[in-house]
Amino acid sequence: MKILVIGSGGREHAIVAALSRDPDVTALHAGPGNPGIAAIAACHPVDPCDGAAVAALATALGVDLVIIGPEAPLIAGVADAVRAADIACFGPTQDAARIEGSKGFAKDVMNAAGIPTARARTCTTSSEVDDALTEFGAPYVVKDDGLAAGKGVMVTDNIHGARAHAAGCDRVVIEEYLDGREFSMFALCDGTRSVAMALARDYKRVGDGDLGPNTGGMGAYSPVPWIFADLEAELTATVVTPVLEELQRRGAPFAGVLFPGLILTDDGVKVIEYNARFGDPEIQVVLERLNTPLSGLLYACATGTLKPDLELDWSPDTAVNVVIASDGYPAQPVTGDPIGGLDHAAAIDGVHVLHAGTALDDSGAVITAGGRVINVVARAADPSAARAAAYEVVDRIELRGKVVRTDIATDLMR
Ligand code: AMP
Ligand code: GLY
Numbered sequence: 001m002k003i004l005v006i007g008s009g010g011r012e013h014a015i016v017a018a019l020s021r022d023p024d025v026t027a028l029h030a031g032p033g034n035p036g037i038a039a040i041a042a043c044h045p046v047d048p049c050d051g052a053a054v055a056a057l058a059t060a061l062g063v064d065l066v067i068i069g070p071e072a073p074l075i076a077g078v079a080d081a082v083r084a085a086d087i088a089c090f091g092p093t094q095d096a097a098r099i100e101g102s103k104g105f106a107k108d109v110m111n112a113a114g115i116p117t118a119r120a121r122t123c124t125t126s127s128e129v130d131d132a133l134t135e136f137g138a139p140y141v142v143k144d145d146g147l148a149a150g151k152g153v154m155v156t157d158n159i160h161g162a163r164a165h166a167a168g169c170d171r172v173v174i175e176e177y178l179d180g181r182e183f184s185m186f187a188l189c190d191g192t193r194s195v196a197m198a199l200a201r202d203y204k205r206v207g208d209g210d211l212g213p214n215t216g217g218m219g220a221y222s223p224v225p226w227i228f229a230d231l232e233a234e235l236t237a238t239v240v241t242p243v244l245e246e247l248q249r250r251g252a253p254f255a256g257v258l259f260p261g262l263i264l265t266d267d268g269v270k271v272i273e274y275n276a277r278f279g280d281p282e283i284q285v286v287l288e289r290l291n292t293p294l295s296g297l298l299y300a301c302a303t304g305t306l307k308p309d310l311e312l313d314w315s316p317d318t319a320v321n322v323v324i325a326s327d328g329y330p331a332q333p334v335t336g337d338p339i340g341g342l343d344h345a346a347a348i349d350g351v352h353v354l355h356a357g358t359a360l361d362d363s364g365a366v367i368t369a370g371g372r373v374i375n376v377v378a379r380a381a382d383p384s385a386a387r388a389a390a391y392e393v394v395d396r397i398e399l400r401g402k403v404v405r406t407d408i409a410t411d412l413m414r
Pocket of ligand 1: 141177182273
């Protein structure tokens with residue numbers, strides 16, 4: 001199978017790396033990719049959000065499957081453009097991707113499908129905002145209705161801060177605060193059927209102890225031992241199938257990966273949000289443990305041919321991913337700084353170094369080109385060995401002012 005992967009982050013590097021180990025893959029292309037991806041796939045300059053350009057590239061390359069990594073192209077309708085060119089595409093249509101693109105639409109679908117989630121109100125005026133803040137009380141949860149790369153959500157005890165964040169959004173969703181431990185689920189979907197992947201946990205806040213502002217995600221691990229098997233087995237029926245049915249009923253069947261962000265509360269598991277693509281940095285640890293070849297799975301999703309009783313083959317090992325971000329992340333990441341020690345780090349057994357926001361300078365040296373720049377993914381039978389190996393490599397990677405959490409996967413040790 002010839003495949004084109006769209007995107008340029010750590011998620012796409014992990015997808016390309018998994019495909020490079022897959023015996024069914026005969027040619028691997030990426031657009032635009034990054035320096036890490038370029039070492040294992042042919043990279044092509046393309047604007048990921050330009051549907052006509054992506055479809056033209058896929059046609060010119062003669063690929064059998066296009067995999068769209070990030071949310072922005074999906075919400076822009078790039079999967080529709082690829083399908084219109086008669087090429088199989090892993091990633092939902094623009095209509096189905098609204099489950100991620102509009103928090104209001106997602107709440108509407110969740111209510112119609114009977115999904116356990118926070119009570120919420122969508123507001124457009126300051127008096128509606130005030131009423132909703134009073135109704136739900138502190139901590140206040142204020143979400144920009146549109147897409148904001150994980151940074152449109154404010155959770156605060158400060159009413160003035162909550163009002164100010166709401167005032168900066170056109171439409172805002174205000175909701176009940178949910179207290180508990182968060183985890184991520186990826187359900188591979190073909191429009192009607194789905195298969196659940198292994199669970200992962202992500203760390204959203206920039207600082208140790210879950211302090212500081214939200215980020216795209218600072219680290220992850222899989223599996224999630226504090227979600228017991230009987231609870232995990234129920235998740236597809238409670239948070240995936242009803243949404244697939246509701247989207248189908250609305251004429252927007254979902255083919256791609258449905259990613260519920262979940263939280264384990266005293267009242268059971270609730271959905272914080274739905275995303276329409278793989279989570280970054282969680283998919284890196286999930287793919288690290290997947291033994292089933294990836295290309296056939298994603299092709300089956302793209303073509304509506306997922307097998308009903310499909311079981312995926314997982315390594316029992318623990319995988320840990322520690323993210324290295326640029327100085328100033330998340331507010332103002334510094335770009336153009338050299339990143340050293342990568343080759344040395346990559347030579348350590350059981351560890352993979354994945355690129356995210358990196359570029360090459362004129363001399364061919366790797367430099368920062370975004371916020372999150374490197375993922376260090378380690379796998380071992382013993383969770384503490386996986387964690388130690390990841391941090392050993394993180395310590396060897398040289399970057400001025402690097403932003404790293406030091407407590408990724410510590411909750412696995414307790
Ligand atoms: P979202 O972009 O909706 O995933 O929100 C980003 C982060 O904000 C989540 O991962 C949670 O940590 C936090 N968050 C969002 N909604 C809630 C909620 N209702 N209660 C508590 N925390 C929330
Ligand atoms: N790591 C969470 C996300 O990709 O949204």
